[in-house]
Amino acid sequence: MSEKKVLRKGYTTGTHTVAAFRSCLDTFLITNSQTTTKTNKIDNDDLDVTKGCEIVVSLDFDIENFLLNPTFQKPQIFSCKTNSLEIYAGLGVGVVTKKGLKIQAPYPAINPAPLEAMQEYFEIKTKNKENLHLKCCVSVTNGQEIAKQTANLKVGVLEGISILGTTGIVKPVSSSAYIDSVKTEIEFAIQNNYETIYFTLGNSAFKVACSKANEEAIIEIGNFIYDSVELATKQNAKEVIFLCGIGKMTKVYQGFKNTHNRFGVIDFTKLQLDIKENLGYEVDIEATLTVKGISQELEKVGLLDAFYEMITKKANEQIKQWFKTSNVKAIILEQKEVLGW
Structure with a gap:
């Protein structure tokens, strides 16, 4: 038997930025002239578009060199005795x-944890200095392109990625x-007063949601069903509409908290038994082991809408069992016309 692969942890963009800042400041205090430090975000086994990106930190007396x-932005300003740091x-x-x-407009999208770490190090290293007023510039090479793969533009973070990090560690997978x-x-x-938040899984679901709501209220949750609903529940979202195709929704009703295939596949024997119990019809799972194929069979016998309703009802029951909430409503994409969408 082969040994189980040990998955690699990594460090956040915030941790890398703080490390680069510390090195840059140490050098600047020796040379007393413009200094730049670069670092590449360490690869790991997480799904992160910023893996391998180059983070650049520069220090100088004048922002004209950056x-x-x-x-338009205002810098984050930190003062210590007679010294100051602008980021x-x-x-x-x-x-x-x-x-x-977490950060107010119009400031750099650098989260509080890395900002605090940078400021603390500045205070430590300059405690014996006077009237030192430094400007710090944090850049990411090709960050504008990387940001297109994130939700930054939708939430109003423009022209680049965010420097994130709380614990500093990125857990693998x-x-x-x-x-x-x-x-x-x-x-x-929630902060922008959207009464209803839409969770979508897949491009088709996203497009349908966009026809009903402002994109700011629509969140593509990938396969992270349980995690996303849990987050919305903890933050007291007033209403969540979860929209996806019938295949993924079948997984939800069967108790899958994450619908990616590596977490398991649909139990078609259970699905067959549930259809027989609820619709009084026995589908031929030997002929097709896909939900689409079963849908086509049920359509021929006039039970397609009843099948949609069964899956939707059971998915909503499963979500309520997980979270004891009535604020989340699951809708399968194929049933949107039935529900007046």
């Missing part, structure tokens, strides 16, 4: 332009970066 994010978003690091995020993004989007939607 290439800043073109979006700017350079090219590839976003600037916050809307309310509802936890997909923590994706879940953190979902959490941020939920917080944003």
Whole structure:
């Protein structure tokens, strides 16, 4: 038997930024001239678009020597005795332009934890200095392109990625970066007074939701059903509509908290028994082991709408069993016309 692969942990963009800042400041205090430090985000076994990105930290007395994010911004300013540090978003690091995020507009999209760590190190290293006023620029090479793969634009973080991190560690295959993004989007939607939040799984579901709501209220949750509903429940979202295709919804009703295939496949024997019990019809699972195939068979005998209703009802019952909430409503994509969508 082969040994189980040990999955690699990694470090957040915030941790890398703090490390680069510390090195940059140490060098600056020796040379007393413009200094730049670069680091590449360590690869790991998480699903994160920022893996391998180059983070650049520069220090100088004057911001004129920096290439800043073109979006209007105010720097984060830290003062210690007679010394001060101003932190700017350079090219590839976003600037916050809307309310509802951890950082207020119009400041660099650098989360509080890395900011605090940078400020603490500045205080330690400059405690014997006087009247030292430094400007710091944090950039990410090609950050504008990387940001297109994130939800930054939707939540008003412009022209770059966010520098994230709380614990500093990225756990492997936890997909923590994706879940953190979902959490941020939920917080944003609630802060911006959206009564209903839409969770979508798949491009088709997203397009349908866009016909019903502002994109700011629509969150693509990937396969993270349980995690996303749990986040919305903890944040007291008033109403969540979860929209996906019948295949994935069948997994939800069968108790799958994550609908990715690596977490298991649909139990077609159970599905066959449930159809027989609820619809009085026995489908031929030997002929097809796909939900689509079963749908086509049931359509021929006039039971398709009843099948949709069964799956929807059972999925909603499963969600309520998980969270004891009535604020989440599951709708299968194929049934949107039936429900007046």
